[in-house]
Amino acid sequence: MIQARVTVYPRREILDPQGKAIGEALSRLGFQGVVSVRAGKSFEIELKTAEVGVARRQLEDMCERLLANTVVEDYEVEILDEDGR
Amino acid sequence: MIQARVTVYPRREILDPQGKAIGEALSRLGFQGVVSVRAGKSFEIELKTAEVGVARRQLEDMCERLLANTVVEDYEVEILDEDGR
Amino acid sequence: MKVGVVVFPGSNCDHDVYHAFSHVLNSETVFLWHGDETVQGCDLVVLPGGFAYGDYLRAGALAALSPVMAAVRRHARDGGLVLGICNGFQVLLETGLLPGAMRRNQGLRFLCQDVYLRVERNDLPFTSRLQVGQVLRLPIAHAEGNYEDAPERLDALEDNAQVVFRYCAPDGSICAFDAELNPNGAARAIAGITNPRGNVLGLMPHPERAAEAILGNADGLALLAGTIASFAPSASPPAASPKAEEVRA
Amino acid sequence: MSEPQASSPRPAPPARANEPTVTAALAAERGLSAEEFELLRGILGRDPSWTELGVTSALWSEHCSYKSSKVYLREFPTSGPRVLQGPGENAGVVDVGHGWVAVFKMESHNHPSYIEPYQGAATGVGGILRDIFTMGARPIACLDALRFGEIDAPRMRHLIDGVVRGVGDYGNCFGVPTVGGETAFHRCYNGNILVNAFALGVARHDEIFTARASGAGNPILYAGSRTGRDGIHGATMASESFDAGSESKRPPVQVGDPFTAKILLEACLAAMKTGAIVAIQDMGAAGLTSSTFEMAGRGGTGMRLDLEKVPLREPGLSPYEMMLSESQERMVVLARRGREEEVERVFRRWGLEIAEIGEITEDGRALLCFAGETYADIPIEPLTEQAPVYRRPTAPPADLAARWEAPTLPDVGHPIETLQRLLDTPDFGSKRWIWRQYDHTVRTNTVRGPGGDAAVVRLKGTPSALALTADVNPVYCQLDPERGGMQAVAEAVRNLACVGAEPVGLTDCLNFGNPQNPEVAWQLQQSVLGLSAACRALDVPVISGNVSLYNETQTDAGLQSIYPTPAVAMVGLIPLLKTLPESHFDQAGDRIILLGRDREEFGGSAWLRLLHDLEQGRPPQVDLDTERRLSQLLRELIGAGLLSTAHDLSEGGLGIAAAEACFGKGLGARLEVSSPLELFSETQGRALVACPPAHSIEILRAAERHGVPAAEIGEVGGENLEFAVGGENFRAPVARLETIWAQALPKALGL
């Protein structure tokens, strides 16, 4: 069993209205020194396989084919160990 | 300058229609051994402060007040070091 | 002329499109099931609006994986007509039949209102009954109509004259983001585009919701009627089934 | 209260280690009074098991049993030539001609929306939509009646944003247009907002289904989403404290899944066509319990459920939890034995889970088993039919006389500036910010969407259309609940008449405070009397509805109940849809005619409340005969195509109605009034109409024939809204007023 996390963010060069709005909202709430906010998606995926290598390839394939829209989004795959760190 | 990442997930016991639909889609795509998928949000936040402790407190406060809806969502705060790992 | 309206789980404008083609325009119209492997010899395939698979993940992303989309892809490759409306447009983008992507509306809210569209070309089957520069008033209803692509790809789109409809003012003048006129903030005010070959059209506004005088607006009728009228039968050679990679171009 | 029938005692289900022992005290925790607990013991002839207690406390809860409101609801006229199904089913049904029926109902989702506004509102919409398609009807329109507190009150912006997104996201994804509603703001809702959702569906006469079980041996099927611990009323707490280690937490909020609801709709309508379905019922409040018990109760049958067959989202739910879970998007389908395959095939085709979880029996008992062991064995009929009914003591408020003293009127000041200040409030400001987020054109039936008096949706395949409106004025109801109730019905009829529609039926949400408070019980009683009187006088049957009590909150001034809020939603029929008048001015040169006569009534008026913080005096009289004649006149004039504009006078009076009529098309107007006060009086039974000059005489004659006072008071045209008061003229550019009106709500929300 492998716990993994996939994070999908809008590409840097593409402006991110949601992140912008959240940044503004945070300042309105009085939070000082927020330089930038990027808003993305996070997927926690549990896989049957035990092989990290296999899992990683599978997850990257999932991103290319479904989880991320590579036209406007970048993705990142992390394998978490048992206790989900 | 501190780079942090906030991850927000639907609370475990709460229905996650997104995760359910995505998990089913992955199986339809032929990915074997997907045990479960949880769909959440991820925020990459850059803060002016240099103090990790301050930053963490600030970020948790942000979650309580804006980033997460604690009635239905859990959140997790990570401080990333310079190269964003 | 046979029209096929694709039904994905969660499509909710399928009946509306069917009504427009079948009852208003009296053309032979059938429903195509998302699990179908063919388009049942339809000449025009319409991907209707709605929330296919709830639009969970990204609008259109899960629907793009349906078996019927492989058939639609073959239909398009063989020169058949494909019209994607709203969620259908998003599915076409996710399938790669049209370039670019949709992001959430600028204001991050679902918007249901009328917009004005300027017709950019009328040499397509879909626009055969429209004039270049003509202004249409059509309803939109979506949360992700904020069209986006890399600048150079947008330039290419313009150079190939693939932009068919733009959000505009009642007088036809184009505005970048405007809370009323281009309310979702689409890049270059793009509301509808076609593929280089001109047989696939995607647009965010709903012509089928403006196709009867009783509803107070029939501006959309010319687009739907023209599409049928202009139709030229497509030669359909035996189709090779697409490779898995093709599913997300 | 009827005597419990002494049924032959059955052996009690075995007590279980992980279950609390049932005592009167535990029953009280679950909401059963001592008498109710005794009643239950009488019915069973023994002590109830933990699961039996849970099931009973749910069935006898105020929400399911209407025990405090039943006695009043009997007042409602519920029959009429068009009524095919009155209150008692999932929704009411009326004949609208050409072989079609309209199916509609309104439901409240107040408390969940206060806890979690987005999911609370979303699941409120989901619940009412399931009620409609459970009947075999396809939903074609929704309304949402929303009451918020003062925008600056704690959490209020968050609540408003969440509720509006929740209503929008659910209806938009499901694919039903939200064509209208109401939005009001008042401090009495600061700690208890109201979210009332209405849905209308249509079906052919012979397509209607009911939730009446029959046929011993017929399989009970479970379809849709899996069952989790969602919304079990604190039950988890109670049971958890008994298995060590688990920290008790508040029951998880129900989460709406509009996508699953949409395919559930398609699957249900398709499955109904197979002819293999006997009865069908959605799982709403008290989930599996109320759905199965009501189904069997109505049919006088018994049932056996094998709960281990219930599809679960997470392992380890107890029978108690399964029976009380409020997970969304679930249906109970009773199929014909031998034909269940046909039903199951349809649901599977739509990618939905369906499982047989039990069957109908003859003995009139509910036998709830898990893995072969009995957890509950109770007679159904006594539980559903002998549910307690209370006539709570009532008492009018001590200060009623004082409340009714006529207010001393402040000076109106510059009429236009006063009007402008009203238009600048969220109360009167445009609600477009809200309804722009709702898909109101999907299904291509919307002839009139949000923004006018009543919405209009055409009936495809017929020359007819249906009109919808939602109304009530809680300030009137607080000052005089009976008049308030009458006024709500009268205004709804008026709104329908302004689009030429004749009322065919009404549904209501009775939102009140704590009925054990005699003053609240009195409000409930009086409101229902008012509603009923108006319904009788105006021939509007009440075909469905819902009661929401205990809407109260702790404030510095102690427990505060909300103002009585008997929200009314009414459906009207336009037999032959032709051109409709606009609710705004449409043509320069049109003559403006005021129908009805002002009586200078200011009790509970918006002018005094919003600009002078004064809620004083008896609300305007409601002359039901006048209302009837006015609506007949309006329908006749519209049918004859004489009107280009029709807009009723309601809250805010003539001034507001005139301003609203100028917006929309940005046309100015000049009106003559006798005094500045006339602009803000809220006398009922009035409407503002406009027509081409040539029609004016004919309209005045028709008004005379109907005994409706009518006077030509002005003309449409120009850039200004202008009032000629005595010798003086007051004017302002329509453009300026419209901007203020359009910005008021977003501005107040800080957007």
Ligand SMILES: Nc1ncnc2c1ncn2[C@@H]1O[C@H](COP(=O)(O)OP(=O)(O)O)[C@@H](O)[C@H]1O
């Ligand atoms: N929550 C809402 N959802 C949809 N439409 C709304 C909502 N609130 C107000 N509206 C629309 O705004 C218009 C004005 O509302 P209101 O002032 O209550 O009308 P009236 O006073 O005639 O009852 C109506 O057309 C109503 O449908």
Ligand SMILES: [Mg+2]
């Ligand atoms: Mg009105």
